[in-house]
Amino acid sequence: MRIVLVADDRILRDGLRALLGRDSTTEVIGEATCGPEAVERVAEHRPDVVLADVGSWTSANVEMIRQIAEAHRDTRIVILSPFRNQAFVAAAFRAGTHGYVVKRNGFDEVLRAIEAVRAGSTYLCPRVRELILPDYTHAHGAARKPADACLTEREAGVLQLLAEGQTSKEIALMLNVSSKTIDACRRQLMKKLEVNSVAGLVKRALAMGITTLAS
Incomplete structure (x- = not known):
C-alpha cells in the first residue's frame, strides 16, 4: 500500500x-x-x-x-x-x-x-483501548455501589463516554463497533439503571463515581 x-x-x-x-x-x-x-x-x-x-x-x-x-x-x-x-x-x-x-x-x-x-x-x-474501557472492577473494587456492580465492563465504559458527552457514533468509532451496538448498549443501560434519557444516565454516572465530568 x-x-x-x-x-x-x-x-x-x-x-x-x-x-x-x-x-x-x-x-x-x-x-x-x-x-x-x-x-x-x-x-x-x-x-x-x-x-x-x-x-x-x-x-x-x-x-x-x-x-x-x-x-x-x-x-x-x-x-x-x-x-x-x-x-x-x-x-x-x-x-x-x-x-x-x-x-x-x-x-x-x-x-x-x-x-x-x-x-x-x-x-x-491497546494502550488507548485500555483508556477507553478501563477495568472498573479493579478501579472501583469494593467501593462500587450495587447499581454499578450490575454493569459489565463494556457497559461501564460506554456509560462513562456518554456521560462525558460522546455521541453513539463517536463511541462506536473508538471501540470499533457499529453505532447500532452502542445504541443497544445505551438502551440496556437505561433499563438497568432505571432511567429514560441520556441526562438520566449522566446523573447516575456522576452518582456512581464513574465520571466526574459531564458536558
Whole structure:
C-alpha cells in the first residue's frame, strides 16, 4: 500500500521510512512536515494511507485531518501521538481519523493499524483501548455501589463516554463497533439503571463515581 508520511521531526520520518521500507506491502510515496504541505502531498499522490505524527491538537492539525478526510475519502488516516487523553482521541476521530497509535508502542503496532484501516476498519492501539474501557472492577473494587456492580465492563465504559458527552457514533468509532451496538448498549443501560434519557444516565454516572465530568 502507498503511504504519505507527515512529521516535522526528520529523524522520525527517516526512521519510519526505513522501517516501512522493510515491509514489502508498503511504499512511502511522499512526505510532509506540516498540515498545508500534507494536504498538497495527498492531493498529488493519492495515497492509500496517511501516517501522521500529531504532537499537539492545534487548529492546523485539525484542519489537516479534516481536509484530507473530506477531499479524499479513499485515503485512510492513522495518527501517531504521545497522548492517551480521551478528549484528544475523540477529537481525532471527529476530525476524520481512522486509526490512533500511542507512540510508546512498537513499530509492529503501527503496521497493525495501517493494515486495519486499509481493510476498512477503525483502529485503536491497546494502550488507548485500555483508556477507553478501563477495568472498573479493579478501579472501583469494593467501593462500587450495587447499581454499578450490575454493569459489565463494556457497559461501564460506554456509560462513562456518554456521560462525558460522546455521541453513539463517536463511541462506536473508538471501540470499533457499529453505532447500532452502542445504541443497544445505551438502551440496556437505561433499563438497568432505571432511567429514560441520556441526562438520566449522566446523573447516575456522576452518582456512581464513574465520571466526574459531564458536558
